[in-house]
Amino acid sequence: MSEPRLATVLEAIDAANAADPNRVTVEGEARAAELVYGARMSEALGRLYPGASEHLSIAARGQHIERWTSPRAGYAQGRVGYLKWRKDLLDYHARRLAEIMQDAGYQESDIARVRSLVRKEKIKYDDEAQALEDVICVVFLEHYFADFAAKHDDAKVVDIVRKTWTKMSPRGHEAALALDLPKRAGRLVAAALADSPAD
Numbered sequence: 001m002s003e004p005r006l007a008t009v010l011e012a013i014d015a016a017n018a019a020d021p022n023r024v025t026v027e028g029e030a031r032a033a034e035l036v037y038g039a040r041m042s043e044a045l046g047r048l049y050p051g052a053s054e055h056l057s058i059a060a061r062g063q064h065i066e067r068w069t070s071p072r073a074g075y076a077q078g079r080v081g082y083l084k085w086r087k088d089l090l091d092y093h094a095r096r097l098a099e100i101m102q103d104a105g106y107q108e109s110d111i112a113r114v115r116s117l118v119r120k121e122k123i124k125y126d127d128e129a130q131a132l133e134d135v136i137c138v139v140f141l142e143h144y145f146a147d148f149a150a151k152h153d154d155a156k157v158v159d160i161v162r163k164t165w166t167k168m169s170p171r172g173h174e175a176a177l178a179l180d181l182p183k184r185a186g187r188l189v190a191a192a193l194a195d196s197p198a199d
Contacts, residue, residue: 005054005104009062010058012100013038016100018032034066034068038065040139040142044142045057049134049135055110056128059117059118062096062097063118066096067089067093097115116129117132123167130169134169134175142179158192
């Protein structure tokens with residue numbers, strides 16, 4: 001693998017995500033939501049796992065590639081519909097990254113590795129899959145948790161934090177605990193962890 005090919009793939013992911021019609025405000029500027037998410041994933045990856053492989057770097061940047069093209073509303077309500085939506089998204093993200101990597105000249109073994117990471121296969125058994133999950137959880141807590149918590153009651157949020165915590169490694173826990181969260185978000189995380197087992 002090579003740095004020029006990695007740069008080509010990351011640029012292609014960014015170009016795809018720049019088409020997201022959904023916008024978030026960053027430093028007073030409205031930007032494509034998934035483009036911002038990809039940048040946040042890469043930043044958190046560099047912070048938690050410096051020296052990450054090209055496979056992991058691609059998987060992190062492209063973890064939500066073109067996510068807006070498959071809205072949750074297009075699936076049935078309830079857990080069955082939710083799980084189907086999630087599975088289809090994982091398959092779609094893996095397929096789009098494979099196409100981009102093929103265009104950049106990556107070998108099938110490299111593509112298969114990224115596909116496995118994006119599909120979250122073998123979490124807890126694969127160090128890189130676990131690293132990706134840590135980054136996903138930290139990005140959620142750092143950038144999206146407060147807004148999410150504002151839309152739900154305390155009990156539901158605490159339950160979700162507990163479930164999120166079980167997905168993370170000790171390194172992920174350490175990074176999460178170092179975050180400077182807004183007051184209510186920090187209180188809910190503390191409440192969730194009060195009953196969680198220690199590392």
